[in-house]
Amino acid sequence: MKKLGTSENLAKIVYLAIGSNLGNKKYNIELAKFELENYKIKILRSSSNYLSKSWPDETKPNYINIVIKVKTNFQPIQLLQVCNSIEDKLGRVRNKKNEPRICDIDIIDFNKKILNLKNNQLILPHPRMKERNFVLLPLFEIEKTWKHPKFKINITNLINSLSIKDLRSIKQI
Numbered sequence: 001m002k003k004l005g006t007s008e009n010l011a012k013i014v015y016l017a018i019g020s021n022l023g024n025k026k027y028n029i030e031l032a033k034f035e036l037e038n039y040k041i042k043i044l045r046s047s048s049n050y051l052s053k054s055w056p057d058e059t060k061p062n063y064i065n066i067v068i069k070v071k072t073n074f075q076p077i078q079l080l081q082v083c084n085s086i087e088d089k090l091g092r093v094r095n096k097k098n099e100p101r102i103c104d105i106d107i108i109d110f111n112k113k114i115l116n117l118k119n120n121q122l123i124l125p126h127p128r129m130k131e132r133n134f135v136l137l138p139l140f141e142i143e144k145t146w147k148h149p150k151f152k153i154n155i156t157n158l159i160n161s162l163s164i165k166d167l168r169s170i171k172q173i
Contacts, residue, residue: 011071012111013044014079015143017126017135018066019104021054025064028090028103033068035086036105041079045069047138052170055132060100064173067108067138076110080122083107108135112149125149130158133166141172 016036020028026049033043046068054060072079083105090103109125116123129135130148136159139146146155159167 011042011073014070014072014110015108015139015146016068016070016083017104017106017108017129017138018068019063019134020102021061021063021100022102023091029064029066031090032086032103032105035089036068036070036082039082039086040073041082042071043068044071045142047141049173050134050138050170051173052134054100055134056098063134065134065138067135067142069142076107076113076115076122076124077117079107079110106135108139109146109149114150131162133162133170136162137170137172 018029018032020026020032022028029049033046037043047066050065052063052065054063074082087101087103087105092101092103093099106126106129107122107124108129113124125148126135130151130153136155140155140159144155147153148155148158
């Protein structure tokens with residue numbers, strides 16, 4: 001049994017991106033949030049819904065995305081397993097990379113950690129989050145002072161580095 005009060009048992013602040021582009025997208029996101037709470041992951045803040053083009057193939061159905069700030073006692077790999085389990089429970093099929101999905105849950109920032117686990121199975125912070133409008137804009141909505149743990153760039157500067165096309169192709173709904 002682990003000793004209470006050790007750093008492994010302390011709650012961590014984590015940012016998760018949740019997206020859906022199949023079925024009842026808003027419902028899928030709400031169900032994913034409900035499932036996270038069933039694992040005793042406390043949601044502290046949730047962004048609005050954002051409508052964005054499917055990436056990398058814009059001909060696929062549009063996404064609805066959110067970012068949530070949570071508190072958890074899980075370690076990074078445990079949280080990844082929980083997120084994958086929830087995606088599977090909601091019906092995600094993993095045939096091809098970047099295909100449409102009922103639910104996608106990505107760990108964006110895990111307590112400001114920088115790590116690469118198990119042959120790139122989990123890279124923190126999320127390696128492509130700084131280029132993704134559907135992560136940066138919802139994250140800014142809930143945490144205006146957030147700073148990239150690895151690059152030490154604040155969220156405003158990351159958003160300003162997006163192209164005009166990227167900024168115009170997403171809409172808060």
